[in-house]
Amino acid sequence: MKAKQAGKVLAWVLAWILFLWGVWTAAYYAGNGITAWTGWSPSAYGRQLLSNGISLFLIFGSAMTAGHMTRPKQQRAFQPILDAFRRMSKGDFNISIENKAKGRNWFGDMVDSINTMAAELGELETMRQEFISNVSHEIQSPLTSIRGFARALQNPDLPLETRRHYLSIIETESSRLSRMSDHLLKLTSLESKHHPFEPKLYRLDRQLKSIILSLEPQWAEKGLEVEAELEEVTVTADEELMSQVWINLLHNSIKFTPPGGTLTVKAVRTRKEVSVVLTDTGIGLNEEEKEHIFERFYKADRSRSRAAGGSGLGLAIVKKIVDMHEGGIEVEGSPGEGTRFRITLPG
DSSP states (O other): OHHHHHHHHHHHHHHHHHHHHHHHHHHHHHHHHHHHHHTOOOOHHHHHHHHHHHHHHHHHHHHHHHHHHHHHHHHHHHHHHHHHHHHHHTTOOOOOOOOOOSSSOHHHHHHHHHHHHHHHHHHHHHHHHHHHHHHHHHHHHHHHHHHHHHHHTTOTTOOHHHHHHHHHHHHHHHHHHHHHHHHHHHHHHHHSSOSOOOOEEEEHHHHHHHHHHHTHHHHHHTTOEEEEEEOOOEEEEOHHHHHHHHHHHHHHHHHHSOTTOEEEEEEEEOSSEEEEEEEEOSSOOOHHHHHHTTSTTOOSSHHHHHHHTOOSOHHHHHHHHHHHTTOEEEEEEOTTSOEEEEEEEEO
């Protein structure tokens, strides 16, 4: 390969030498012809100046002629690229430019890069449209309930108990909209490059114990038994963000565990990482649900999620925060046999 490249370089050098030799020879004879035709007898300096001037004229003239001749070919080569950029500027990313370059060169690399960029932009556009569709659908549902029950409340003959029931539903749906808005703002902020991320060393076992106690009214109301097996563990992480992880996971476990069930929280340190395992005796998950559980707006059990005011964003936020910490999250479980979340953080 190196010998072939050296041969190409040598051929170009010889071609330039022959070209310049030809130009200077033509300039020499052209200068002699001009002086003979005009009867001018310049000095040696004047003759050299005339010869150099003719040489420059021939070089620039040849370059302009070559450029003019190759311009249509260059335009044909770049036209598909220009057309692709015009289509992408209008939101059409279904683009694939044929790479006609022979071998690997800068032009072929540029075409491949444009095709890759168009494909990635197309995926982002699909995700954006799906996101907007999901948001619209999730917002429309509570708004429809609020509008329907607000219209029903206009009936002056509505019994007081029914009126209170309708008002309670409106309040629940309004709270659901508020939580969805908060979660959307949180997720958008986390996915930006400007969200504060301030890892520090702190006691993870104390954090988990504090959050479990703060949620006592919720798990105590359902008569759940909470078991905490927390080793004295320190971790370097953003304490506020990790607090959101534990709250979201525990909320989920409490929400989908029947009254009288059990929640277990374990925290241990291994040689390379810190591991937190949250296990419940709730409704569990099937294989499809486990595959999509961390996607935005995905709800493992939509009817129960709706009744409990879920937005399908809590676990997406959990996954994003764990990824920010370069950790991992796994989910296990079977229908009717509970769910187990395992979060690992770098030690």
